[in-house]
Amino acid sequence: MPLPPLEDLLLVLEYVALPAAGGAALVAAALLLLGRRAGAAAAAAGVAFGFAWANHSARHLGWDAESPLLPWTPGDDAKPWHHLPRAAFVLLAVGLLTRWVDLVAGHYLPERRWWVANVLVWVPRAAAVGVVSNWLVSEKTAGEVWWLVPALAAAMLLEWVALDGVARAGAGGQVAAYQSAVFVAASVLMLYHHWASASHVALMLGGAMFGVAVVAGLAKADASGAVPAGVGVLPALLLAAHVSQDSNIPQAAFWLVALAPLVLLPFLVPAVARRDRWFVRLARAVLVLAPLVAALALAARHEQLAFE
Amino acid sequence: MARTLIALAAAALLAAPAPAADAKYPLTGENTTITFTGFKPGGKHDGGFKTVTGSAVVPDGDLAKLKIEVEIDCTSLFSDDPKLTSHLKSPDFFGVKDNPKATFKTTKVEKTDKGYTITGDLTLLGKTKAVSFPATVSATADTFTLAADTKIDRTQWGMTYGKGKIDDEVALKLAVTAKK
Numbered sequence: 463m464p465l466p467p468l469e470d471l472l473l474v475l476e477y478v479a480l481p482a483a484g485g486a487a488l489v490a491a492a493l494l495l496l497g498r499r500a501g502a503a504a505a506a507a508g509v510a511f512g513f514a515w516a517n518h519s520a521r522h523l524g525w526d527a528e529s530p531l532l533p534w535t536p537g538d539d540a541k542p543w544h545h546l547p548r549a550a551f552v553l554l555a556v557g558l559l560t561r562w563v564d565l566v567a568g569h570y571l572p573e574r575r576w577w578v579a580n581v582l583v584w585v586p587r588a589a590a591v592g593v594v595s596n597w598l599v600s601e602k603t604a605g606e607v608w609w610l611v612p613a614l615a616a617a618m619l620l621e622w623v624a625l626d627g628v629a630r631a632g633a634g635g636q637v638a639a640y641q642s643a644v645f646v647a648a649s650v651l652m653l654y655h656h657w658a659s660a661s662h663v664a665l666m667l668g669g670a671m672f673g674v675a676v677v678a679g680l681a682k683a684d685a686s687g688a689v690p691a692g693v694g695v696l697p698a699l700l701l702a703a704h705v706s707q708d709s710n711i712p713q714a715a716f717w718l719v720a721l722a723p724l725v726l727l728p729f730l731v732p733a734v735a736r737r738d739r740w741f742v743r744l745a746r747a748v749l750v751l752a753p754l755v756a757a758l759a760l761a762a763r764h765e766q767l768a769f770e
Numbered sequence: 771m772a773r774t775l776i777a778l779a780a781a782a783l784l785a786a787p788a789p790a791a792d793a794k795y796p797l798t799g800e801n802t803t804i805t806f807t808g809f810k811p812g813g814k815h816d817g818g819f820k821t822v823t824g825s826a827v828v829p830d831g832d833l834a835k836l837k838i839e840v841e842i843d844c845t846s847l848f849s850d851d852p853k854l855t856s857h858l859k860s861p862d863f864f865g866v867k868d869n870p871k872a873t874f875k876t877t878k879v880e881k882t883d884k885g886y887t888i889t890g891d892l893t894l895l896g897k898t899k900a901v902s903f904p905a906t907v908s909a910t911a912d913t914f915t916l917a918a919d920t921k922i923d924r925t926q927w928g929m930t931y932g933k934g935k936i937d938d939e940v941a942l943k944l945a946v947t948a949k950k
Contacts, residue, residue: 529930539896539928541861541868600868656856659931706867707860768853 466769477519477662478669485512486673493681501634502561502687505674506554509638509688512670517547520662531662542598543702546663546695549594553690556590557626561687584623591618591693598698603705610701617697617721622690624726628746629686631735635679636743637726640750641692642671644722647754648700651719654761655709656768660699667695696720710764718757725749793831795914795948797824797840803945804842809937817849817858824874826916826948828909833886836879836907838916842872862931869895879907888918894927905944916946 465471485508492504520531536544560583567579595615596604604611629637645668652661671692678685700720704713728734729746805818824840844866849855859866876890882904889902903920921939 543861655860656853657860657862658857659862706865708867709856766853768857 466767470769474665477516478665481512481515481519481666482669482673484515484673485509485670486677488512489674489677489683489685490681493677493683498681498683501678501681501683501685503558504683504687505634505638505678505685506558506687506691508674508677509667509670509691510551510554512673513547513550513667513691516666516669520666531659531666541702541706542600542603543660543663543699543706545594545597546698549597549698550667550691550694552594553587553590553622553694554687556586557622557690558687560584560586587622588615588619591615591622594618594694595698599701600705614697614701617724618693620727621697621721621723622693624730625689625693625723626686627730628726629689630684631729632682633743633746634683634685635675635677635681636746638671638675638678638685638688640723640726640746641689641696642668642675643750644668644696644719644754645671645692647722647758648696648719650758651700651711651715651761652703653767654758654765655703655707655711656765657703657707660703663695664699667692692723696723711761712764715757715760718753718760722750722753725753793828793909793914793950795826795828795909795950797822797826797838797946797948799823799846801946801948802840803943805943807941807943809939809941810932810935815850815854817847817855819843819846820848821846826914826946828914831909833907833909834879834881836876836886836888838874838876838888838890840874842874843870844872845870863929865895874901892922892927895929897927899926903942912950914946914948916944918942918944920944 466474488511489504489508492500492507496504517530517532521529532547533540533544534547536548563586564579564583567582571578592615595611595618599611599614625637625641645664649661649664649668652658652664671688674685674688677683697720700716704716726746726749729742735742799819799821802822802824803818804822805816807814807816819842821843822840823843824838827837829835829837844864845859847855847858847864847866849858858864861868872895873893874890876888877900878889880887880889885904885906887902888905888907889900891898892901901920901922903918905916905918907916908914920942922942923938924940925933925938
């Protein structure tokens with residue numbers, strides 16, 4: 463795959479790397495001040511800050527001098543993807559609130575009532591996913607394909623279960639790194655799909671996740687707080703891309719990237735998670751990267767990049 | 771005397787010109803060319819639309835009463851670079867999957883020293899804005915011709931991608947040679 467022109471690469475560094483570094487600095491500062499117990503909240507704040515900075519700085523880099531790449535407040539004629547920032551922030555907030563509920567429930571409930579804590583955590587999360595998935599599919603598309611909204615909600619919830627479960631088992635930095643890789647792959651897929659804005663959005667979130675991954679990995683902190691941001695954006699962005707733009711890329715490529723995080727579900731099984739750590743880490747990384755490579759290979763076979 | 775008067779009246783009736791019928795000229799991709807040029811620092815790109823349907827009606831032979839209704843199939847968009855064409859069809863620009871049609875409908879035509887000024891409603895990306903442009907127009911018994919060069923601000927229709935890197939103004943060229 464050829465590299466884009468140097469000028470474009472430098473632009474990407476400016477609107478992705480700097481905000482990612484800013485998000486990472488925020489996470490580092492929070493961990494230093496509040497300790498590792500604040501890891502989840504710090505990760506959520508870091509990814510939100512990194513993405514918000516990148517979205518805002520897009521206006522200075524020529525995408526639209528008067529407004530961010532994605533509007534903070536969708537207007538009346540908003541497209542479904544204009545609701546992505548709002549969806550991500552809602553899920554981040556619900557994720558953190560339900561974490562707090564989980565901590566309180568764990569403190570006060572007897573051990574045999576562990577399932578009550580799970581209900582208190584996952585029912586609100588499922589409800590939040592149900593609400594935001596309606597924002598992210600247009601009425602017209604939802605009317606034409608009745609199962610799209612429920613399928614999107616199911617994908618988002620399952621990805622949240624998979625990513626949150628693995629992150630909270632001590633692999634917070636790695637999960638943020640997996641999400642970063644998935645979003646970078648999504649960004650390249652969008653380039654092949656000839657939708658530049660969607661590529662920028664994916665790259666911005668990939669950069670923000672990378673910043674969180676580096677700090678959480680070094681500090682061995684819990685970065686599960688950042689997971690909902692990726693959950694709220696990934697499947698919806700790829701769905702919007704497939705619905706709103708035609709290209710020769712097979713549908714399978716979009717599915718492979720959108721659902722890549724689900725390969726982590728088997729690692730929630732205690733017997734699997736108890737295997738040798740290096741083996742589990744290697745297996746997880748390979749399983750996450752494999753569908754991404756396959757998706758990009760499919761895209762490269764059917765389309766050409768603008769600068770090729 | 772009465773016979774003379776009757777003969778004179780009959781002659782007057784026969785000499786009076788019959789009221790002109792509305793002349794309708796169908797507009798298609800074959801007789802109507804709609805092209806555009808987008809500009810960026812250090813360059814430009816040309817493009818257009820291949821599929822157009824509509825009509826130009828000249829009531830009573832009076833071009834000042836000209837009515838044009840045109841529907842443009844945005845999926846027929848082309849440009850000087852196939853990869854750019856794909857990007858132009860994306861939601862960053864024309865979003866042709868969600869907005870497959872653009873329309874133009876005249877609301878006023880005024881005679882000027884150099885030709886005519888045509889005013890109409892251009893609907894693009896689901897938004898309707900009034901546009902006005904000078905044009906050279908003529909209509910004979912069986913041929914209608916129109917030529918116009920104008921510019922529009924794409925951001926007025928919500929096409930804001932690249933604002934600051936790509937010029938907001940897009941040059942539009944229209945050329946019609948339509949036969950009845």
